[in-house]
Amino acid sequence: MFKLETATRVALAVLLIYAGYLVMLAGSLPRExxxxxxxxxxxxxxxxxxxxxxxxxxxLFHDFRSPKVLPLALLAFVFAAREADMHKAFTVMSIEKIKFYLSPDVPVMQKLIGGLVLLSVAGLVVFLARQFYLFFVRRDGARTPVGQVLLLPVLMLPIAKVLDRGANVLKESFGIHLPATVGQFNAAFEEGMEMAIPVLFIVALLLYRASQRGEQSLPAPVLTPGKR
Structure with a gap:
């Protein structure tokens, strides 16, 4: 029977309190x-x-030599670069936009480099998606404290991206402008939850390290006389 582990319940409780704090800020702070x-x-x-x-x-400090840990670290640095707007710092426009590759105004070299960067990131995502599949499906990781806490930021990532792009898509594609109040709540949850995602990944990693130390501290099985 599936049950939420203590660490997961604590993480969810903290997230709910944090979400309430974001709601309070969005609803009470003046626009300026x-x-x-x-x-x-x-x-x-x-x-x-x-x-x-x-x-x-x-x-990287945990285990930079691991073929599973290194891609995770690289993807974390990619997200940091994305948040710092590095995806459009050295090019005419964002390398994430289809228009970037179709526009004649973008130099060919920028398109090539931007495409290589995106393909590399896509490769990282595919590799890590496979690792998550093996962990959650093959090894039943969703029943462990590490897996349950890890699921939270994994599920929050696409939600945060929808909130990030949703308002712009509605405005640019359909001419729909969200009311200022709705936009304020949207911004609070988008930025607030984006900040919480790496924290949850760090918590999951710390839980994993703690579980590894716990396993290493277990006494070795003792053979009783007459048994092999």
């Missing part, structure tokens, strides 16, 4: 204070960069 707080250059966004870098560093 809220806007810079949750802007692309605001403290939440900047802290996200720091936390992704911290996650990558912790992973």
């Amino acid at each position: 204070i809220f806007a810079p707080l949750f802007s692309e250059k605001g403290p939440f966004e900047q802290m996200s960069i720091v936390l992704w870098l911290a996650l990558g560093s912790v992973l």
Whole structure:
């Protein structure tokens, strides 16, 4: 029978409290204070960069030689770079946009380099998706504290990206402008939850390290006389 582990219940409780805090900020702060707080250059966004870098560093410190850990660390650094807007810092426009590769205004060399970067990141994602599949499906990882906590940021990532792009897609593609209040709540959850994602990954890693130490500290089985 599936049950939530204590670590998962604690993580969910903290997330709910944090979400309530974000709701309070979005609902109570005046626009002139809220806007810079949750802007692309605001403290939440900047802290996200720091936390992704911290996650990558912790992973490398954990075991930089592991073929499974190194891709995770690299992806953490990729997310840090993405939050720092590096995906459009050296090119005419964002390398994530299809228009970047179709526009005649973009130099060919930029298209080639941007495409190689995106393909490399896609390769990392595919590799890690396979590792997650093996862990959760083959090894029943969802029943472990590490797996359950790890599921939280994995599920939150696409939700955060939908919140990130949703308002712009509605405006640019359909001419729908969200009310200011809705936009404020959307920004609070997007930036706030994006900052929480690397924290949850770090918590999962710490739980994994603790479980490994626990296994190593177990006494070796003792053979009783007459048994082999």
